[in-house]
Amino acid sequence: MLPITNFILLSAVIFTIGAVGVFFKRNIITILLCIELMLNAANLAFVAFASYFGDTTGQLFVFIVMTVAAAEAAVGLGLVIAIFRNRETLNVDEANILKL
Amino acid sequence: MFDAITNYFSNLTPEHYFFFLFAIVAIASALEVVMQRSPLYSAVALIFTMAALAANFVLLKAQFLAAIQIIVYAGAIIVLFVFVIMLLNVRAEESRLDRFTALRWIAAPSAIVLFAGAFAAIRFSNLDTLAPSPTAAAAGTTERIAEVMFTKYLLPFEAASVLIMMAIVGALVLAARAKEYDAELSGIENQEVPPKPEPEAQPEEVEVS
Incomplete structure (x- = not known):
């Protein structure tokens, strides 16, 4: 088999891409997808x-x-469906108060 | 540096080529997940990442997990995402200015620091001296995983099933409550609920038709 470093480096790269997505994206569905990326x-x-x-x-x-x-x-x-029904938006910056 | 590179390329096996192929597919589609504006395209790109990672699992002789990765992740979780995206009729992200632009300037360096930290940890940990285990192929079979899961790790398995149960109930409660509040906001709950039609009338209609 290949040296394990290859797989671990690939893992680190994909994790970083997922983290960058969580940092940069404001769409809550894309953020959830990026979390899936990090889990993978x-x-x-x-x-x-x-x-x-x-x-x-x-x-x-x-x-x-x-x-x-x-x-x-x-x-x-x-939660995304609940937020969308109440706020009509998927931007996480808009969902900043606890009151419905 | 150059010697190391030529050394590396001089003893390449088919395994290397497959790894590089699937690694490139995984990284490219992961970038696509982040860079796409439409969440639907992001979800589709994520399926490609999952498939490439499943191929990497096969290279690591974890056949059962490769199959599960395709079935559970690409087949169930991403379909759930696509369902919700289509249900909500999400448009592509608006290109208006975000409120927290300062946060983005902090995000880029912190991402670089994150990767540098991971890279340094890999570089200085002598991972290359870790020889592949001869029992790797036997460790990844369905039989072996089932054996371990239902003997030594039965409790985590049961805990996971309880977690899934809670998730189902939680998702149902969230969706139901959202509907209730919607009705409250539009004032429907103040109106009289129309009486339900008599259930006895139904069989007669069926007989007539």
Whole structure:
């Protein structure tokens, strides 16, 4: 197999791209997509180390991360719908008060 | 520096070519996710990233996770996103000025610092000396993962299922409450609710038709 550095570097690059997206984008759906990107980068690092140590535990953690990502997407998109119904916008800067 | 590069390219295997192909696809589509103005195109670009990462999982001999990545991420989560984007009828991002422009000037250096930190951690950690495990191929099979999941890590598995349950209930509550408040805002709840049609009348109609 290739040196593990390749996979970890790819993971770091994708994580940084996801973080940049969270920093720069103001559309809440795109921010959620960028969070998925960061979770995927973490998954790649998990799988790389699990594979290089020959240990299944890391792969199991990826499975758990995917579960959490699915739950996060469901609740996050429910919130997006709730915000859009009340505010008529998806800009996160507009959603700055707690009052409905 | 140049010697290192030529050394690196002199012993390339097909595995390297596949890794570089899928790494380039993953990075390009990840950039596309961030740079697209329309969220729908971002979601479609994210599917490409997921697929490229699934290919990387196969290179790492994690076949089960590669399949799960395609089925769960590209097949379920992204479809959910696309559903919501189409449901809300989202237009492309307006190009008006954002309120927090100062935040963007802080964001770019902090992104650079983040990557530099990760890069330094990788560079100075002797990761290259980590030899590939001979049992890697056996560790990624469905059989092995199921064995570990339902014996040693049964509790996290059950906790994950409880989390999914809570997420379902939470998403339902959020959507239902939003509707309630909508009705409240437009004053519908003050009006009389029309009486429901009698259920006994239905079978007769069915018989007639």
